[in-house]
Amino acid sequence: MERKVKYNYEFKLRCIGEVLNKNRSKESVAVENGISPTNLGRWLNFYVKYGKQGLLSRKNQNYSSDLS
Numbered sequence: 001m002e003r004k005v006k007y008n009y010e011f012k013l014r015c016i017g018e019v020l021n022k023n024r025s026k027e028s029v030a031v032e033n034g035i036s037p038t039n040l041g042r043w044l045n046f047y048v049k050y051g052k053q054g055l056l057s058r059k060n061q062n063y064s065s066d067l068s
Contacts, residue, residue: 007035012043012055019044 011033018029019040026044030037046054 006057007039009055013052015040016044016047016055 015029015033015035018024019026026040027037030040043055048054
């Protein structure tokens with residue numbers, strides 16, 4: 001079984017900056033950095049929707065019992 005690769009916050013932010021600020025394609029940035037274009041697209045969506053907070057790890061989140 002292959003281990004999931006985790007990317008740090010700075011790496012994600014740099015890749016997103018390449019796409020948004022330098023008008024490069026997701027595919028070219030992904031290939032250049034050795035990541036999946038799907039992952040980069042996901043990071044972009046989180047960034048657009050939630051800002052920089054969207055790039056932070058969401059593991060071990062706590063949820064209230066009030067979820068309906």
